[in-house]
Amino acid sequence: MKSKFVFVLLVLGTYFSAFAQQKQARGFEAKADVVEKGLIKVSVLYPYAEGKTFDMDYYEKNHMPYVAGLLGSNLVRYTIEKGISSGIPNSPLPFMAIGSFYVKSVTDYQAAIAPHREAIRADFPKYTNISPIILISEVVK
Amino acid sequence: MKSKFVFVLLVLGTYFSAFAQQKQARGFEAKADVVEKGLIKVSVLYPYAEGKTFDMDYYEKNHMPYVAGLLGSNLVRYTIEKGISSGIPNSPLPFMAIGSFYVKSVTDYQAAIAPHREAIRADFPKYTNISPIILISEVVK
Numbered sequence: 378m379k380s381k382f383v384f385v386l387l388v389l390g391t392y393f394s395a396f397a398q399q400k401q402a403r404g405f406e407a408k409a410d411v412v413e414k415g416l417i418k419v420s421v422l423y424p425y426a427e428g429k430t431f432d433m434d435y436y437e438k439n440h441m442p443y444v445a446g447l448l449g450s451n452l453v454r455y456t457i458e459k460g461i462s463s464g465i466p467n468s469p470l471p472f473m474a475i476g477s478f479y480v481k482s483v484t485d486y487q488a489a490i491a492p493h494r495e496a497i498r499a500d501f502p503k504y505t506n507i508s509p510i511i512l513i514s515e516v517v518k
Numbered sequence: 519m520k521s522k523f524v525f526v527l528l529v530l531g532t533y534f535s536a537f538a539q540q541k542q543a544r545g546f547e548a549k550a551d552v553v554e555k556g557l558i559k560v561s562v563l564y565p566y567a568e569g570k571t572f573d574m575d576y577y578e579k580n581h582m583p584y585v586a587g588l589l590g591s592n593l594v595r596y597t598i599e600k601g602i603s604s605g606i607p608n609s610p611l612p613f614m615a616i617g618s619f620y621v622k623s624v625t626d627y628q629a630a631i632a633p634h635r636e637a638i639r640a641d642f643p644k645y646t647n648i649s650p651i652i653l654i655s656e657v658v659k
Contacts, residue, residue, distance in 0.1 A: 418599055422612070437658060457659040458559055461624075464652025471563070471651045483602075510612045511605025517578060517598040 413516045416453060419478045419486060422510040424471065425460065431473040432504040433459055440500055441476055447493055451485040452478060473507065483513060554657045557594055560619045560627060561655065564648040566601060566611040573645040574600055574615060581641055582617050588634055592626040593619060614648065624654060 423431055437457055445455050456479075460472045480486045490497070501509075564572055578598055586596050597620075601613045621627045631638070642650075 419605055433658065458655040459658050461654045461656055464560055464654050471653045475655065512612045513602045513605050514599040514616065515602055517574065517600050
């Protein structure tokens with residue numbers, strides 16, 4: 378009876394370990410496949426020019442979390458990048474910063490943003506004097 | 519004895535389920551933290567204008583894998599996005615496509631690309647008549 382009990386425990390242990398690993402593997406796969414490919418990406422690009430300023434600290438801690446908070450479960454994730462230089466030698470920096478929202482539906486994005494458009498614009502002068510370019514794109518890969 | 523056995527099974531089941539979920543949660547967290555923040559992103563942006571063309575199929579199947587293949591272990595991943603529209607009403611599409619390489623070192627990126635710059639440029643006319651903008655940025659979030 379005792380050895381049978383130990384055997385059952387071993388079988389169960391193996392089963393749950395395998396299950397745990399499979400779940401983790403699926404987690405990674407889901408992230409790579411589902412999180413980006415086929416999603417809509419809304420990119421807000423801030424072109425550099427002489428006299429233009431950008432407060433990355435305010436953007437990261439206030440502006441982006443505020444806009445992200447309006448998007449609810451339609452938002453998969455958002456990213457922020459800081460422009461360093463042009464990749465073409467002797468060319469000026471093209472963009473000071475880019476903020477991007479990865480969303481499931483562009484319609485839901487627009488519906489969520491529309492009632493807050495003026496408030497979002499009113500926040501711009503708190504971190505930049507740049508008029509951004511906004512690109513809506515589809516993640517291909 | 520039988521009820522004790524059932525109790526042990528219940529405890530084990532709960533333990534392994536919790537373990538499985540924790541492992542999965544760690545998987546997601548690791549992916550989000552390690553893969554992007556602090557990396558260098560090299561973005562190649564193709565501005566839209568009248569008469570400009572872009573063959574996404576060739577770009578995805580030939581050009582991007584070719585360039586990615588030059589970068590070795592410095593490349594963490596690369597992405598491709600297809601421009602759909604401007605996010606600002608009544609504005610033209612800003613970019614037809616953006617291809618991005620996430621790398622660990624910008625110096626290593628430049629060293630890997632330099633000897634192939636002419637070959638890379640010679641591949642451009644096979645998919646586009648656009649002169650791209652190249653931005654080197656740092657992933658902040």
